[in-house]
Amino acid sequence: MALEKYKNLLKQYLETEDEAALYRADQFSKKSLMDDISPDEILQIHIDAMLDLYPDLSKDMRLSLDFLLETMISYGIAHQEFRVLREKQLELKSEIEVAANMQSTLLNTNIPEVEGLDIGAISIAANQMSGDYYHFIKDQEDNVGIGVADVIGKGIPAALCMSMIKYALDSFPANRLNPKTILRLLNRVVERNVEPGMFITMFYGFYNKNENCLQYASAGHEPGLFYNAKTDSFETLEAKGIVLGVEDSISYNQFTKCLSVGDMIILLTDGVTECRKGDQFIETDEILQVIKEYLHLPAQDIVENVYRHFERVQDFDLRDDFTLIILRRKE
Amino acid sequence: MMDIQFQSFIPIKKEWDIVAARQQGRDMSKQIGFGSVDQARIATAISELARNIYLYAEQGKICFEILDDMEHKGIKIIAKDDGPGIPDVGKVMEDGYTTSGGLGAGLPGIKRLMDYFDIVSEEGKGTEVTVQKWLR
Numbered sequence: 001m002a003l004e005k006y007k008n009l010l011k012q013y014l015e016t017e018d019e020a021a022l023y024r025a026d027q028f029s030k031k032s033l034m035d036d037i038s039p040d041e042i043l044q045i046h047i048d049a050m051l052d053l054y055p056d057l058s059k060d061m062r063l064s065l066d067f068l069l070e071t072m073i074s075y076g077i078a079h080q081e082f083r084v085l086r087e088k089q090l091e092l093k094s095e096i097e098v099a100a101n102m103q104s105t106l107l108n109t110n111i112p113e114v115e116g117l118d119i120g121a122i123s124i125a126a127n128q129m130s131g132d133y134y135h136f137i138k139d140q141e142d143n144v145g146i147g148v149a150d151v152i153g154k155g156i157p158a159a160l161c162m163s164m165i166k167y168a169l170d171s172f173p174a175n176r177l178n179p180k181t182i183l184r185l186l187n188r189v190v191e192r193n194v195e196p197g198m199f200i201t202m203f204y205g206f207y208n209k210n211e212n213c214l215q216y217a218s219a220g221h222e223p224g225l226f227y228n229a230k231t232d233s234f235e236t237l238e239a240k241g242i243v244l245g246v247e248d249s250i251s252y253n254q255f256t257k258c259l260s261v262g263d264m265i266i267l268l269t270d271g272v273t274e275c276r277k278g279d280q281f282i283e284t285d286e287i288l289q290v291i292k293e294y295l296h297l298p299a300q301d302i303v304e305n306v307y308r309h310f311e312r313v314q315d316f317d318l319r320d321d322f323t324l325i326i327l328r329r330k331e
Numbered sequence: 332m333m334d335i336q337f338q339s340f341i342p343i344k345k346e347w348d349i350v351a352a353r354q355q356g357r358d359m360s361k362q363i364g365f366g367s368v369d370q371a372r373i374a375t376a377i378s379e380l381a382r383n384i385y386l387y388a389e390q391g392k393i394c395f396e397i398l399d400d401m402e403h404k405g406i407k408i409i410a411k412d413d414g415p416g417i418p419d420v421g422k423v424m425e426d427g428y429t430t431s432g433g434l435g436a437g438l439p440g441i442k443r444l445m446d447y448f449d450i451v452s453e454e455g456k457g458t459e460v461t462v463q464k465w466l467r
């Protein structure tokens with residue numbers, strides 16, 4: 001019984017002041033924790049043991065122990081509550097894990113294999129569930145549609161919202177829609193189905209295989225970048241547009257950028273540009289610098305290396321979902 | 332120890348009445364034969380109940396009853412008021428809802444301290460919380 005055991009340990013300690021008894025006391029407390037014995041109950045055991053060992057314990061001493069017991073009652077409740085909350089937390093965690101797996105199955109998109117194009121993509125969630133999404137679609141003529149979206153916000157609500165974007169995109173007719181039309185239609189879906197205050201930014205591009213040009217439009221999304229291989233320089237793909245979900249009827253402007261061999265289109269979310277080094281945001285230049293370092297590699301290796309770089313910069317603790325896509329024209 | 336009746340109640344109007352209710356509960360549980368931890372737990376539960384009356388309903392009462400069904404003994408405490416009531420009881424019974432914050436407080440804490448807990452509350456009419464603890 002706990003009381004007998006405790007009494008013996010206590011007695012041993014009082015007689016010998018021995019470290020071994022203290023070590024056993026430590027073991028005793030671990031065992032008690034496992035048996036779900038609360039702090040006030042331990043104290044009760046202590047009081048009973050003391051009264052057994054010292055029947056003549058002074059009245060002051062006895063009362064002081066009772067007084068101490070009184071102050072421990074709330075710790076006892078807190079201890080029980082803590083156990084329940086911990087169980088609940090484990091339950092939630094595994095539930096979210098299931099949801100996250102489901103999300104990655106639902107939102108899975110394969111990077112298309114297209115002759116003459118080298119495509120790399122990476123998307124990492126800051127928490128278990130991502131509010132970033134990218135989508136590839138290839139038609140019979142090997143043209144490629146690319147969407148990158150970012151829900152303002154993180155975690156589960158953002159993730160739920162993303163599934164909607166995916167299913168809306170899937171429901172559009174397979175014949176080629178303009179990026180500006182796709183954004184206009186998506187805006188309506190988002191405006192109607194998402195609570196006010198939740199917004200989505202999105203970039204949509206359509207790469208025409210024959211012309212080697214990208215048509216694109218943006219709904220308030222982080223601007224894409226263009227790498228000019230000949231001049232070895234970067235430029236921004238400016239495309240202003242209102243984020244999805246603000247207003248019902250919005251039209252978007254569409255732009256075109258043509259690629260020569262070696263040129264690249266770089267698409268990203270603000271999880272990339274808003275990486276932080278300590279308190280400071282990194283500069284876009286730094287991103288470009290890092291990309292340049294890995295230019296000699298295939299697109300997929302570039303995005304992975306860039307991710308690893310910024311993961312390290314942020315001490316392996318992403319603050320926002322991180323998505324980076326590179327599309328390079330090959331020979 | 333003063334003689335305790337089978338049934339009694341303490342009106343709660345002032346903060347000081349909380350102490351009287353605790354005292355009554357402690358004396359009664361001592362008489363029934365509860366050990367010191369249980370006495371302290373019962374007193375703490377009474378404290379919380381009486382404080383809620385004092386804080387949210389302004390006045391009410393705490394009733395005490397000794398339970399004895401041949402097989403075992405126990406104590407039953409009813410906290411009753413005609414205050415504003417609690418609109419969403421389900422919510423206040425969630426851990427961590429209390430305005431006092433932190434772990435181990437409020438109505439869920441009372442439930443943990445006792446063996447039986449029941450609450451009936453109607454908006455605009457009042458609140459009645461019944462708790463029991465059995466001697467083991």
Ligand SMILES: Nc1ncnc2c1ncn2[C@@H]1O[C@H](COP(=O)(O)OP(=O)(O)O)[C@@H](O)[C@H]1O
Pocket residue numbers: 379383384387388412414415416417423428429430431432436437438439458
């Ligand atoms: N007797 C009561 N009458 C009206 N409202 C009450 C009463 N008891 C509790 N409440 C309401 O329920 C809430 C939760 O109570 P409780 O769990 O004791 O935590 P706390 O008192 O720390 O807020 C209180 O904030 C109060 O709004």
Ligand SMILES: [Mg+2]
Pocket residue numbers: 379382383437438
């Ligand atoms: Mg309270």
